[in-house]
Amino acid sequence: MSSPAMMGPKSNFNKTCNLFSQYLKEMRFSGDLNLASPDANVEPKGAPNVDSAMSTMNLFPLSSGVGFYDETIPKSAPAGTASPQMTIFYNGQVIVYNDVSAAKVKEIIELASKGSAVSNAVDVAGQPMGLALPVVGSNVSAPGLTNRMKVSDLPIVRKASLQRFFEKRKDRLSAKAPYTLNNPAADHKSKPNPEQSKSAASPWPV
């Protein structure tokens, strides 16, 4: 139970990073790529312990995702940020991107979540790996961002049956009147409905 190497998630992450660089090139992104010290706004309180926390995590997979819950990661980004930054923490390294728009971030998150949806890899010694992929922090005020869940802030979850009903109800409403003012944005989980219009992404306090 003492194998510190994290090879599985790393290769996933590398893959995702490669895709990400490609994506940025395609978007003709011209921001800075900095290896900077952790941004003060989003750094977890226990940042100096991140490495040791990670290696401790690797001793026992169930502690993955553990140890981050006391941090005060801002739930919503400061409003009106001039050049929105995105910061990625991984394994002691930090990468900061400037001028990342909300829509781009949303796409990146979806991309990353597809990459990490692959089931946990196993390291050389055959020890099961926990979900140790880091969370992408951001101080962009936009929806669709990954949040590390503070224990004290678990959202009250909905019953799955009710969730389905609300999605269906939305579909019905938009089918009947696709252009009403109150028509909410398309729910990504449900099948894409061509009649639904996407409303402007409004900041949702997370």
Added chain:
Amino acid sequence: MERESRRGMPDVIVECVITYVTDARDRAAISLVCRRWYEVDALTRRHATIAFCYTATPERLLTRFRNIEGLKLKGKPRAAMFNLIPENWGGYVTPWIGISDLFPRLRSLHFRRMIVADADLAMLANLKGRLLELLTLEKCSGYSTDGLLHVGRNCRNLRSLIMEDCSINELNGDWLHELAINNTVLETLNFYMSDLEKINVNDLELIARTCPLVSLKVCDCEIPNLITIFQSATKLEEFGGGSFKEPVDPEFYPSITFPARLRSLCITYLGRDEMQLFFPVGHLLKKLDLVYALLDTEDHCTLIRKCPNLEVLEARNVLGDKGLDIVSQTCKKLKRLRIERGADEQGMEDIEGVITQRGLISLSLGCHDLQYFAFYASDITNEALESIGANMKNLSDFRLVLLDREEKITDLPLDKGVRALLIGCQNLKRFAFYLRSGGLTDLGLSYIGQYSQHVTWMLLGYVGQSDEGILAFSRGCPSLEKLEMRGCLFSERAIAQAAAQLKSLKYLWVQGYKPSPTGFDLSPMARPFWNIELIPARRESLDDGTGQITLFEYPAHILAYYSLVGRRTDFPGDNSVIPLTLQDFWDHCVHTSIS
């Protein structure tokens, strides 16, 4: 080996008398008296409920209760209903179905939150065939309509088929056709909320004509079909379904003939226009489910005013305080009230649709017979809880969830209120208290421990302030068998100590706690027969109700339970569930003491 000179009752009398005792707890007590009574109980037990399927195996069940007629099994933790448990977590029906033919009298099967495959249904149809009379699949997943074909074809004596809120792969509607042409004894047909829409309504109408239907709950049903079904199913007492895609002009349907015994209605997408169609039977209704209706607060009031004999009402919180006033005035016989959480998006629900202390107090003053009360409140006070404790003396199941939309709650913490409620409601067996940070102090949590003498199930969310709270709590709750906790800031060690202290605890589920780096702070609760499983942190995309998708990383879960049969062997292969055994703790102790 018979002993002749007995001062007690002859065996034949014990066997006669015991058949009149049906309550499982009473039977359990009887079986402990002496060996002979144990044997008599074992041979005459007619029903078994295994509340968590991994506590025993089919073989053990067969050895103990061979002659059962009905079996009910539950699989995944309750949290699965809220998408918190990985789909492949476990809870497979296969081993139970595989052995079903060895139970000679078994004719009723009920699976809840379990994984069912088409092959399982085929096997069941093959092994039990005409012997199967009742099949209930509730919140199950993993099968398709092809699996149901076997049931429709071979289980011709099926009197009840319930598949409510299941996740079914719908290929076509042939299964219903098979059922329609092969079965003439069906009394209950329910595929409500299972998204089975490819059915042919003619099959439904055939069943309504040829079977003595008492309860019918379907997915979609337009008014013309509803009329036909109501005309044919003359014995119908319960109906669920609806769709109403076309606008309804009540003038066009002046009088639907309702079955004479209709007492329970559950109309999906019921709107204001359609609502009027049901006014004539309002006074007959004992059960009304408006959770999936499209009514605003005023509509709810209008409709409920017509239903003075309601015993069961379910609605979303669009019912509002106003609705609760009407319920309090009108539904004096109400026994069960469930108020679900509505949508959060703007414009999707009536702004009046909130439940607060005002409505709760009003309700408590009118509905004294309430036994089950579950609701999502936007605001609450101690006074409201005190009023409930003072007036709803018959409550056996109370569940409060405090919604998180409002920043400020009128009156927190709820220490005094919960104490009054628990002291007042002496019959309480099931209790859920889901608050927010600051909702209940450690003292308040100790009150729950102190005053819940008979509570067997509890869900606690965001209660307490520190480990002291949970430790004080666990010194009480003498009857607590099943505990679920979410979002409480207790350390792993305190949780384990609490679990070890709760005398009757058989099952524990926790999400959100202060973990240790290694997980071995759970060692205070490590003991024989106690299985511990961990679901590590994972990611979920969450629709926060406005259509915006946010990705959250959920913290880990602890699941622990007593089992007679050791660790289960069907963990998912992707390490989304990790078992911890006594041996693991031992190894860790050895490892840390050496290093």
